[in-house]
Amino acid sequence: MKKTxxxxxxxxxxxxxxxxxxxxxxxxxxxxxxxxRKIDKAKDVYLGPAFAVEPVKKFFLHPSEWIxxxxxxxxxxxxxxxxxxDKKRVIFGVRPCEARGLVLLDKIFAPDDPAGYQDTSYxxxxxxxxxxxxxxxxxxxxxFCVSLDGSPVETRGMDAVLFDMGDNFIxxxxxxxxxxxxxxxxxxxxxxxEKALEAAKEKTKKLVVKTVKAPDSLDAxxxxxxxxxxxxxxxxxxxxxxxxxxxxxxxxVEEERKKLRCYDGCAFPDFTLETSGENPxxxxxxxxxxxxxxxxxxxxxxxxxxxxxGCGRCIRFCPVKIDISEVAAGAPIK
Amino acid sequence: MSALGTDSMKDDKKMAADGGFExxxxxxxxxxxxxxxxxxxxxxxxxxxxxxxxxxxxxxGRVNPLFILKCLMDGADGxxxxxCHIGDCHYSEGNYYARRRFAVLKNFLEYIGIDPRxxxxxxxxxxxxxxxxxxxxxVVEDIRNAxxxxxxxxxx
Amino acid sequence: xxxxxxxxxxxxxxxSKVDMVIGYRRSGxxxxxxxxxxxxxxxxxxxxxxxxxxxxxxxYLREFPGKKIGVVAKGCDARAIVVLLxxxxxxxxxxxxxxxxCGVTDISEKCAACPRTVSAICDILxxxxxxxxxxxxxxxxxxxxxxxxxxxxxxxxxxxxxxxxSRCIRCYAxxxxxxxxxxxxxxxxxxxxxxxxxxxxxxxxxxxxVTRAFHLAGRCVDCGECERACPVGIPLRDLNxxxxxxxxxxYKYEAGSSVEAKPLFASYDKDDPKDFIK
Numbered sequence: 001m002k003k004t005x006x007x008x009x010x011x012x013x014x015x016x017x018x019x020x021x022x023x024x025x026x027x028x029x030x031x032x033x034x035x036x037r038k039i040d041k042a043k044d045v046y047l048g049p050a051f052a053v054e055p056v057k058k059f060f061l062h063p064s065e066w067i068x069x070x071x072x073x074x075x076x077x078x079x080x081x082x083x084x085x086d087k088k089r090v091i092f093g094v095r096p097c098e099a100r101g102l103v104l105l106d107k108i109f110a111p112d113d114p115a116g117y118q119d120t121s122y123x124x125x126x127x128x129x130x131x132x133x134x135x136x137x138x139x140x141x142x143x144f145c146v147s148l149d150g151s152p153v154e155t156r157g158m159d160a161v162l163f164d165m166g167d168n169f170i171x172x173x174x175x176x177x178x179x180x181x182x183x184x185x186x187x188x189x190x191x192x193x194e195k196a197l198e199a200a201k202e203k204t205k206k207l208v209v210k211t212v213k214a215p216d217s218l219d220a221x222x223x224x225x226x227x228x229x230x231x232x233x234x235x236x237x238x239x240x241x242x243x244x245x246x247x248x249x250x251x252x253v254e255e256e257r258k259k260l261r262c263y264d265g266c267a268f269p270d271f272t273l274e275t276s277g278e279n280p281x282x283x284x285x286x287x288x289x290x291x292x293x294x295x296x297x298x299x300x301x302x303x304x305x306x307x308x309x310g311c312g313r314c315i316r317f318c319p320v321k322i323d324i325s326e327v328a329a330g331a332p333i334k
Numbered sequence: 335m336s337a338l339g340t341d342s343m344k345d346d347k348k349m350a351a352d353g354g355f356e357x358x359x360x361x362x363x364x365x366x367x368x369x370x371x372x373x374x375x376x377x378x379x380x381x382x383x384x385x386x387x388x389x390x391x392x393x394x395g396r397v398n399p400l401f402i403l404k405c406l407m408d409g410a411d412g413x414x415x416x417x418c419h420i421g422d423c424h425y426s427e428g429n430y431y432a433r434r435r436f437a438v439l440k441n442f443l444e445y446i447g448i449d450p451r452x453x454x455x456x457x458x459x460x461x462x463x464x465x466x467x468x469x470x471x472x473v474v475e476d477i478r479n480a481x482x483x484x485x486x487x488x489x490x
Numbered sequence: 491x492x493x494x495x496x497x498x499x500x501x502x503x504x505x506s507k508v509d510m511v512i513g514y515r516r517s518g519x520x521x522x523x524x525x526x527x528x529x530x531x532x533x534x535x536x537x538x539x540x541x542x543x544x545x546x547x548x549x550y551l552r553e554f555p556g557k558k559i560g561v562v563a564k565g566c567d568a569r570a571i572v573v574l575l576x577x578x579x580x581x582x583x584x585x586x587x588x589x590x591x592c593g594v595t596d597i598s599e600k601c602a603a604c605p606r607t608v609s610a611i612c613d614i615l616x617x618x619x620x621x622x623x624x625x626x627x628x629x630x631x632x633x634x635x636x637x638x639x640x641x642x643x644x645x646x647x648x649x650x651x652x653x654x655x656s657r658c659i660r661c662y663a664x665x666x667x668x669x670x671x672x673x674x675x676x677x678x679x680x681x682x683x684x685x686x687x688x689x690x691x692x693x694x695x696x697x698x699x700v701t702r703a704f705h706l707a708g709r710c711v712d713c714g715e716c717e718r719a720c721p722v723g724i725p726l727r728d729l730n731x732x733x734x735x736x737x738x739x740x741y742k743y744e745a746g747s748s749v750e751a752k753p754l755f756a757s758y759d760k761d762d763p764k765d766f767i768k
Binding site: 029031032033035053054063064141142229232233235236237238239241242243251253255260262263265268270317319320321322323326 | 517518519522523524525527545549550657659660661662663665666667679684687688689690691715718719721722723
């Protein structure tokens with residue numbers, strides 16, 4: 001179901017939603033970029049072309065999530081419940097690549113197979129959230145979603161999607177959840193707008209210029225010196241993993257009677273360091289190779305898809321501009 | 335979990351009987367001068383506020399700036415470092431290094447918005463029990479005026 | 491200029507005077523550059539030099555112990571090498587420093603107040619042809635941002651830094667990109683004791699950023715890489731510059747000016763400031 005909606009009408013709806021929902025949206029911070037924030041003023045909502053620095057992932061896999069704890073008592077310990085946040089939440093402005101990242105994360109934290117590992121906090125976060133996507137209109141030159149079975153205007157993982165048509169948004173409602181939030185918006189769509197939308201979609205897809213030929217399997221390259229060469233400039237920081245919409249590795253940290261699940265990344269030397277002092281991934285070569293393999297090989301073997309959605313963040317923000325798309329495509333697999 | 339055992343500080347922030355603010359202060363005292371000076375103040379039955387919790391260190395030069403940050407982040411209202419007078423260091427020059435390092439730290443803490451009164455230094459010799467009592471009185475008063483530490487207020 | 495760099499690199503590699511030359515090459519996007527690690531004379535033609543050569547290559551030098559390395563170094567990079575030598579992290583005889591004089595083209599904001607003097611540590615200095623040496627930056631402006639902040643009220647400063655640090659994602663790019671951050675086990679990674687929270691809480695972020703900055707007191711050469719690498723735009727240089735200013739004002743110390751000088755906090759003077767001590 002599609003309808004043409006005035007931008008003011010959408011802002012008014014958000015204002016109204018905030019009464020009984022938690023509303024999250026990209027917010028522009030002057031000179032720093034765009035960041036997803038819980039908002040308290042509808043006018044803060046940023047639905048422009050700039051991409052958020054951090055992907056929406058952090059609202060589902062929190063950077064440091066409190067998973068269990070215990071009370072402080074003399075001589076004994078008793079478990080203390082982690083406060084559950086079950087308020088309904090609407091997240092606006094989620095880009096197609098980020099939404100697709102969530103679809104991939106679902107495979108790990110909320111698999112269809114009920115016998116698989118079901119992550120309660122992830123599932124709670126998913127079920128209490130309604131995702132109102134925003135189709136891209138100006139892809140960045142580092143974007144390469146089209147090469148990875150994605151598109152700047154696709155809707156997988158969204159409950160509703162907004163298309164920016166200049167003065168208006170075209171709203172497409174995709175699920176019941178989406179209907180419950182945006183169903184009340186007045187408006188219809190005429191044939192002319194429908195046609196304009198299709199034309200705009202095609203045009204945007206063509207704007208994604210970066211293409212990558214991701215190999216089917218990287219197996220043959222595992223022992224190659226190639227990995228040493230491409231990882232020479234890597235700094236071993238966490239930018240690429242923390243800003244990735246699909247990276248989900250974590251470390252369990254204990255702090256003041258709390259157990260926290262904090263983001264961790266394969267680029268850090270400590271990530272695989274064992275208590276004995278042995279480190280199975282002792283150099284940048286093994287660590288960087290792991291990241292590329294996880295994205296373009298291991299995950300594909302387990303789930304049939306690449307674990308990369310082509311959002312381009314790791315390329316945009318890498319302090320030394322390592323380009324994972326070039327690295328993966330150039331791997332010596334023969 | 336808190337390796338330095340400062341965990342309880344936040345929970346135990348005491349209010350005086352009249353509801354006034356009683357600052358919680360961590361003191362790093364060098365073994366050779368200030369610790370002995372504080373000891374002398376005690377054995378001489380000098381009266382001074384009980385707000386400074388003393389940690390004995392070999393030398394004021396042993397104090398790592400991280401110690402101060404850790405204290406302030408874990409809820410201490412102030413930190414006092416005390417060592418031998420310049421020239422009297424048991425290790426000849428430890429307090430010279432401390433002085434240099436902490437002059438910069440004090441200004442830096444002020445720059446990031448931490449009240450400079452929360453970080454204090456003194457030289458107290460083993461014979462200066464009276465000076466120790468005086469320093470503590472002054473420091474407690476200073477930090478009382480600075481008010482409770484809110485740097486880590488958002489910590490849950 | 492680039493021809494001279496390539497020529498020198500070729501010469502060094504061909505004569506086996508160095509095992510590798512670290513410089514800059516063009517990245518896949520055709521505009522920006524990436525660090526280049528060249529170990530054969532045939533590959534030197536991929537070296538480039540322009541205003542996109544932002545990286546401080548001194549950061550990589552410690553990764554090749556025992557090897558002879560030629561490195562392309564801007565003024566700020568050369569200062570970083572000086573500090574690393576001062577702290578016994580590098581062997582001078584294993585380095586060949588190809589100093590490059592930045593032109594008037596500014597690489598970034600930091601360049602505005604750069605003294606533009608390339609350290610005497612360089613083995614060869616390559617100047618930009620047809621151009622006068624870049625005019626020294628305005629020293630007075632060097633601390634403009636710091637002074638503006640100093641003039642504000644303490645609560646405002648705390649609020650401002652809290653706001654900035656609240657965005658920190660603890661990716662440690664600032665640490666990894668810094669040539670001076672080479673501790674084998676960073677305090678941020680230590681668990682016994684855990685010096686500060688590993689969570690991206692405001693408290694942990696505050697402690698991390700303050701600790702990082704203070705550990706660079708008297709060591710930071712203002713290459714500005716931390717601020718450039720920070721994905722969330724924390725003005726880290728404003729912290730570093732404050733410490734640089736303190737070192738200069740209190741102790742007349744400038745990091746990266748001399749290999750022989752004792753590091754700031756590994757030395758003292760009998761007349762150091764003492765007014766703050768009771």
